[in-house]
Amino acid sequence: MIIYGTALLALCHLLGIFLGDLLGQALGVKTNVGGVGIAMLLLITARIYMHRKGVLPKLTELGVEYWGAMYIPVVVAMAAQQDMVSALRGGPVALLSALAAVAVCAVVISLINRMEHPVASSQAEPVRNDNPLLNEAE
Numbered sequence: 001m002i003i004y005g006t007a008l009l010a011l012c013h014l015l016g017i018f019l020g021d022l023l024g025q026a027l028g029v030k031t032n033v034g035g036v037g038i039a040m041l042l043l044i045t046a047r048i049y050m051h052r053k054g055v056l057p058k059l060t061e062l063g064v065e066y067w068g069a070m071y072i073p074v075v076v077a078m079a080a081q082q083d084m085v086s087a088l089r090g091g092p093v094a095l096l097s098a099l100a101a102v103a104v105c106a107v108v109i110s111l112i113n114r115m116e117h118p119v120a121s122s123q124a125e126p127v128r129n130d131n132p133l134l135n136e137a138e
Contacts, residue, residue: 005063009071012042043068 013036020035027033047064050056056064 003063004057004060005065006067008046008060008064009043009067012046013039015039016042040068040071043071 016037016039017032017035019038020032023035023038024031024033043064047056047061047068051061
């Protein structure tokens with residue numbers, strides 16, 4: 001079931017935070033060092049291991065994939081928020097460099113999109129949905 005994928009994510013997250021705290025203590029800092037990254041690596045490793053052993057049902061795998069995909073943007077947003085607070089406290093140079101980085105990314109994405117050429121496709125059957133669960137049910 002999909003809920004087992006969520007449980008696996010929660011277990012990996014708790015273990016990653018614990019290991020990040022241990023790593024921080026070992027390095028002599030009083031903070032979590034890489035706990036979220038460790039949790040993501042644990043989730044990827046657990047999914048691959050369970051998939052190879054054949055003990056990962058399709059619905060559970062979909063739950064793991066969903067939360068794995070959601071996990072990275074949430075962590076990036078949290079880190080970006082912390083960086084923004086530091087940038088505002090750091091002065092105008094930090095703020096200008098952040099704005100320049102955003103502008104460069106926008107220009108590069110625009111260039112990549114313009115370089116893409118649409119692929120001419122033959123008359124294929126239209127896709128009614130992109131949900132694998134609904135495709136299996138049909």
